Amino acid sequence: MMLTMASSPHNHSHKTVSRVMLTVIAACIPGLIAQVVFFGFGVIVQLTLALITVTAAEAAMLKMRNKPVLPVLKDGSAWLTGVLLALSIPPLAPWWIIVIGCAFAIILVKQLYGGLGYNLFNPAMAGYVLLLISFPVQMTAWSPVVSISANDMNLLETICLVLFEQTSSGLSLESARVTIDGITMATPLDSIKQAVAQGLTVNEAMQSPVFGEHSGLGWAWINGAFLLGGLVLLQQRIINWHIPVALLSVLGLASAIGYVFAPGQEAGTIIHLFSGATMLGAFFIATDPVSASTTNRGRLIFGASIGLLTYLIRAHGGYPDAMAFSVLIMNMAVPLIDHYTQPRVYGHGGQA
Amino acid sequence: MSNVNTIIQEGLWKNNPALVQLLGLCPLLAVTSTVTNALGLGIATLLVLVGSNVTVSLVRNWVPKDIRIPVFVMIIAAFVTVVQLLMNAYTFGLYQSLGIFIPLIVTNCAIIGRAEAFASKNTASLSALDGVMMGLGFTAVLVVLGGARELIGQGTLFDGADLLLGDWAAILRLEIFQFDNQLLVAILPPGAFIGLGLLIALKNSYDAKQKAKQLQVAPEKAPRARVTSLS
Numbered sequence: 001m002m003l004t005m006a007s008s009p010h011n012h013s014h015k016t017v018s019r020v021m022l023t024v025i026a027a028c029i030p031g032l033i034a035q036v037v038f039f040g041f042g043v044i045v046q047l048t049l050a051l052i053t054v055t056a057a058e059a060a061m062l063k064m065r066n067k068p069v070l071p072v073l074k075d076g077s078a079w080l081t082g083v084l085l086a087l088s089i090p091p092l093a094p095w096w097i098i099v100i101g102c103a104f105a106i107i108l109v110k111q112l113y114g115g116l117g118y119n120l121f122n123p124a125m126a127g128y129v130l131l132l133i134s135f136p137v138q139m140t141a142w143s144p145v146v147s148i149s150a151n152d153m154n155l156l157e158t159i160c161l162v163l164f165e166q167t168s169s170g171l172s173l174e175s176a177r178v179t180i181d182g183i184t185m186a187t188p189l190d191s192i193k194q195a196v197a198q199g200l201t202v203n204e205a206m207q208s209p210v211f212g213e214h215s216g217l218g219w220a221w222i223n224g225a226f227l228l229g230g231l232v233l234l235q236q237r238i239i240n241w242h243i244p245v246a247l248l249s250v251l252g253l254a255s256a257i258g259y260v261f262a263p264g265q266e267a268g269t270i271i272h273l274f275s276g277a278t279m280l281g282a283f284f285i286a287t288d289p290v291s292a293s294t295t296n297r298g299r300l301i302f303g304a305s306i307g308l309l310t311y312l313i314r315a316h317g318g319y320p321d322a323m324a325f326s327v328l329i330m331n332m333a334v335p336l337i338d339h340y341t342q343p344r345v346y347g348h349g350g351q352a
Numbered sequence: 353m354s355n356v357n358t359i360i361q362e363g364l365w366k367n368n369p370a371l372v373q374l375l376g377l378c379p380l381l382a383v384t385s386t387v388t389n390a391l392g393l394g395i396a397t398l399l400v401l402v403g404s405n406v407t408v409s410l411v412r413n414w415v416p417k418d419i420r421i422p423v424f425v426m427i428i429a430a431f432v433t434v435v436q437l438l439m440n441a442y443t444f445g446l447y448q449s450l451g452i453f454i455p456l457i458v459t460n461c462a463i464i465g466r467a468e469a470f471a472s473k474n475t476a477s478l479s480a481l482d483g484v485m486m487g488l489g490f491t492a493v494l495v496v497l498g499g500a501r502e503l504i505g506q507g508t509l510f511d512g513a514d515l516l517l518g519d520w521a522a523i524l525r526l527e528i529f530q531f532d533n534q535l536l537v538a539i540l541p542p543g544a545f546i547g548l549g550l551l552i553a554l555k556n557s558y559d560a561k562q563k564a565k566q567l568q569v570a571p572e573k574a575p576r577a578r579v580t581s582l583s
Contacts, residue, residue: 133540134536
């Protein structure tokens with residue numbers, strides 16, 4: 001009998017990078033389906049463009065850096081970036097929006113820092129913020145959900161609109177955004193912000209047709225679907241519970257406190273938790289293994305800070321949603337958090 | 353003469369204040385949204401740098417070591433005031449568009465850095481040359497960065513050149529691209545950081561290539577140590 005001497009670790013979870021990344025992408029599927037149901041085929045078109053762009057950008061950069069192209073591409077991290085960015089931008093945005101965002105995310109934010117594992121910032125969110133500050137008009141042009149939209153567009157028309165900024169029947173992006181009432185609508189979070197700025201109460205703002213019973217029409221379902229996908233990730237042990245739980249509980253707590261003090265001007269906890277990018281951010285974006293904190297206590301601090309920042313910017317800042325900004329700000333703090341939350345090594349330090 | 357050559361090379365390339373010393377980044381990042389602004393601030397900095405270098409060099413033997421920094425700062429501040437008043441008088445539009453960044457030249461570390469590192473130890477003529485070269489190197493980086501940001505952000509070059517050079521310069525304005533949507537990030541502060549980072553990377557990779565080439569040209573012969581004694 002041969003006894004082989006192997007060094008530790010002796011037991012392995014068999015979670016390769018590509019398996020982790022592909023599981024995360026798969027867990028996005030419920031949310032993706034929900035977005036297609038409520039916002040039409042634009043999401044699919046954006047997703048296709050995003051995947052093409054990230055693959056091309058990653059391959060070109062790897063080639064330039066003299067790294068093996070295929071093995072790195074196959075780990076799927078670039079595709080995940082593309083998927084997350086495609087899910088974050090307005091579904092009917094012109095094609096160059098997603099192309100610029102994906103190229104920036106992969107080339108500057110990821111590869112120039114050294115590729116997967118070295119990037120300081122979450123590539124998808126850095127790309128999103130670049131787009132948001134560069135093209136505020138296009139990036140806030142969310143179309144209304146399909147059920148209250150004046151135009152029911154098929155796949156072909158959507159492709160035309162994204163690629164040529166006009167459908168075959170001559171609809172422009174502006175006219176495609178018109179609701180059945182003949183007016184264009186902001187997203188739920190944006191409408192609350194605008195209404196409060198005009199002196200209305202949140203309850204009055206929620207009379208607008210972009211809202212359903214408790215939260216934004218459609219948005220609640222989309223967030224629910226991402227929550228479902230996130231729970232699958234937790235069950236599969238792809239992500240730890242610390243970041244999403246800390247993030248959601250602090251966001252919920254902060255918005256509840258805000259609601260108690262100013263019920264007229266503050267959106268309640270339900271709206272905060274089930275609008276915008278909350279669930280996508282909590283389970284899929286803040287938990288990025290590279291740019292998030294890596295110690296358990298650090299993860300709690302990281303998630304809680306993102307939740308608090310998101311609430312503060314949403315309720316008192318200049319932007320309607322803030323997941324991307326909060327994640328980027330906390331990405332910068334990660335080295336500091338990790339430094340101060342090092343777990344005690346067994347047998348060293350501690351009491352007595 | 354080799355001394356002069358070294359000063360020229362150091363200022364323009366090897367020890368460029370913006371790309372290598374990374375000094376004076378505040379104005380560099382803040383005003384390079386157009387070529388005109390960049391050129392205006394670059395020339396202003398150049399003038400101050402030459403003036404302060406010459407003056408510091410002239411008084412270097414009479415300034416006690418312990419209080420040299422305050423003295424240098426006073427000299428620089430005097431020159432900045434001169435330049436500021438000149439710009440206020442002759443290029444008022446540019447004076448307004450550069451705003452606070454003209455008086456802030458006083459705090460540009462590139463200037464105090466050269467006064468301390470070079471002018472306080474060298475003769476006036478060499479210091480003047482150093483000021484000119486450092487100033488030119490700084491201006492060149494400002495203009496390149498300003499050009500890139502203006503081109504990407506607005507699609508133009510030399511927009512508003514008449515503010516700096518007089519009315520005839522309005523014809524210099526080039527419209528290279530016509531955007532429906534500007535890439536605002538290029539004009540906003542993040543664009544300056546990203547742009548400067550890329551410029552530094554470009555310079556470093558060029559230098560690394562040059563170095564590799566030089567090494568290839570003269571492969572070193574393996575030295576042989578003599579182990580047996582001669583006698």
